[in-house]
Amino acid sequence: MIVLDIVSVCDSRVSGFGESSGLQRRGLFRPKLDATQSAGRGPVLHSDCSCGKVKPRHPVLQTLLDHYRVPGAQLGRIQFPKLSDQPGFFRFGPSSICYGQCASGVSKKLRISELPDASASVRVQGTEVFLPFDPAQVIDNLRHEQYMTDLVPGAERIATREGIRKAYYFVRALLPVWIRRYLQRVYFRDWQTRPFPAWPVDYTVDILHEEFLRLSMCAAGIQRVPFIWFWPDGAPNCLIMTHDVETRAGRDLSSQLMNIDEAYGVRASFQVIPENRYEVPEEYVNEIRSRGFEFNIHDLNHDGNLYQKREEFLRRAKKINEYGDRYKARGFRAGAMYRKLDWYDVYEFSYDMSLASVAHLEPKRGGCCTVFPFFVGKILELPLTTSQDYSILHILGDSSIELWKEQLDLIRQKNGLMSFIVHPDYLKSRRARKMYEMLLNFLREMINIEKVWMALPGEVDRWWRDRSQMELFQNGGRWRIEGPGAKRARVAFATI
Numbered sequence: 001m002i003v004l005d006i007v008s009v010c011d012s013r014v015s016g017f018g019e020s021s022g023l024q025r026r027g028l029f030r031p032k033l034d035a036t037q038s039a040g041r042g043p044v045l046h047s048d049c050s051c052g053k054v055k056p057r058h059p060v061l062q063t064l065l066d067h068y069r070v071p072g073a074q075l076g077r078i079q080f081p082k083l084s085d086q087p088g089f090f091r092f093g094p095s096s097i098c099y100g101q102c103a104s105g106v107s108k109k110l111r112i113s114e115l116p117d118a119s120a121s122v123r124v125q126g127t128e129v130f131l132p133f134d135p136a137q138v139i140d141n142l143r144h145e146q147y148m149t150d151l152v153p154g155a156e157r158i159a160t161r162e163g164i165r166k167a168y169y170f171v172r173a174l175l176p177v178w179i180r181r182y183l184q185r186v187y188f189r190d191w192q193t194r195p196f197p198a199w200p201v202d203y204t205v206d207i208l209h210e211e212f213l214r215l216s217m218c219a220a221g222i223q224r225v226p227f228i229w230f231w232p233d234g235a236p237n238c239l240i241m242t243h244d245v246e247t248r249a250g251r252d253l254s255s256q257l258m259n260i261d262e263a264y265g266v267r268a269s270f271q272v273i274p275e276n277r278y279e280v281p282e283e284y285v286n287e288i289r290s291r292g293f294e295f296n297i298h299d300l301n302h303d304g305n306l307y308q309k310r311e312e313f314l315r316r317a318k319k320i321n322e323y324g325d326r327y328k329a330r331g332f333r334a335g336a337m338y339r340k341l342d343w344y345d346v347y348e349f350s351y352d353m354s355l356a357s358v359a360h361l362e363p364k365r366g367g368c369c370t371v372f373p374f375f376v377g378k379i380l381e382l383p384l385t386t387s388q389d390y391s392i393l394h395i396l397g398d399s400s401i402e403l404w405k406e407q408l409d410l411i412r413q414k415n416g417l418m419s420f421i422v423h424p425d426y427l428k429s430r431r432a433r434k435m436y437e438m439l440l441n442f443l444r445e446m447i448n449i450e451k452v453w454m455a456l457p458g459e460v461d462r463w464w465r466d467r468s469q470m471e472l473f474q475n476g477g478r479w480r481i482e483g484p485g486a487k488r489a490r491v492a493f494a495t496i
């Protein structure tokens with residue numbers, strides 16, 4: 001039995017785990033888009049034995065198939081023979097922090113410099129990769145924020161956070177704005193010292209996907225594998241603009257906001273609160289739709305209690321579904337980005353937008369650690385990958401677009417989804433409006449130069465669903481894509 005060193009054997013161009021800095025920001029390979037759909041290599045069922053028999057198609061990590069739409073027969077098998085009893089934190093390489101059961105050791109505390117590194121226990125043997133953890137479990141744990149159980153001690157979570165949250169929502173309406181903002185700044189004061197997820201964008205899940213793909217390519221003995229590019233027409237990134245309408249003032253400023261968006265050629269979705277905060281007249285809904293914008297549901301009454309008790313949630317979710325039906329809305333976002341993914345099966349929406357890549361500046365901390373859409377059961381999650389206008393203006397006290405530009409740079413590196421929340425409610429302020437127009441100006445130029453796909457959230461939902469049905473086939477030495485919407489899809493190659 002020969003244990004191979006995956007770094008030295010398979011990874012000549014990128015230095016892999018030995019590299020001490022910058023790895024997280026660069027990823028391990030840069031997928032090359034082959035827009036001409038030129039010939040790829042034939043399906044390789046690489047075998048380690050000398051008998052010459054071709055091994056049968058093997059089960060491949062489902063998460064890789066889902067994310068890349070890569071032909072499974074091309075990849076080596078990933079195994080995880082043993083797991084630890086308890087989940088905990090560990091590293092995979094110098095900068096990817098993982099959470100789950102791992103046979104090579106976990107830590108209940110997140111002290112980054114002391115975390116055990118699972119990459120030392122990776123073995124490639126023949127056409128199989130052996131990992132000390134289950135890759136799909138780790139990816140699910142990050143996307144579903146399961147790590148929060150150990151990141152925030154239970155007592156603190158219940159006594160402080162919950163206490164503050166309840167008291168805050170109880171008196172919120174009675175408080176002058178300056179006190180509200182003061183309390184929010186106190187609540188968020190630790191945002192810069194939070195070790196995980198990574199600020200200002202976390203894409204650990206996307207780096208792990210790349211790493212697992214690289215390992216299964218190493219195991220199969222291939223340097224290059226075709227996959228279905230993430231966005232239609234070969235666009236390098238996708239961009240969505242969304243507007244949450246928090247108050248009656250916001251509703252009344254929505255027309256103006258549409259004027260501003262239109263001036264920059266931007267189409268956006270409006271998330272509207274159906275109960276308590278303001279009336280939702282039919283003309284308002286019609287205007288949003290007739291001008292080419294999208295209408296979605298934002299919570300039920302935005303009182304911060306949507307996910308507090310299961311029974312009350314079921315009552316509210318039923319009404320939320322009814323409003324979705326009445327307004328023919330396919331998208332949802334909870335108030336204050338609250339979420340409870342275990343309960344999403346109750347919703348009848350097609351997509352949700354209540355998770356952030358990193359949520360240091362959201363009332364509920366955490367983050368799904370990805371800049372790509374992913375399915376939670378039948379619902380597609382379109383994560384928020386940039387900071388909200390409110391957070392930048394009122395928590396960070398900034399009115400420049402520097403943070404947004406920094407976040408876009410990072411998302412660009414991963415070819416991910418660029419998503420924004422900007423509120424009509426704050427447009428009364430000249431400072432907020434100026435900041436938004438600077439952003440639109442910047443986005444317009446970026447879209448024109450880089451051919452970023454600017455879409456409505458509903459269009460992204462349809463695309464990602466279509467893509468999840470597409471498959472790659474080889475025909476006469478060329479790869480082609482079949483499935484709904486395949487005309488706009490492009491063959492790409494991941495290359496080691």
Ligand SMILES: [Zn+2]
Nearest residue numbers: 244246335336
């Ligand atoms: Zn809101």
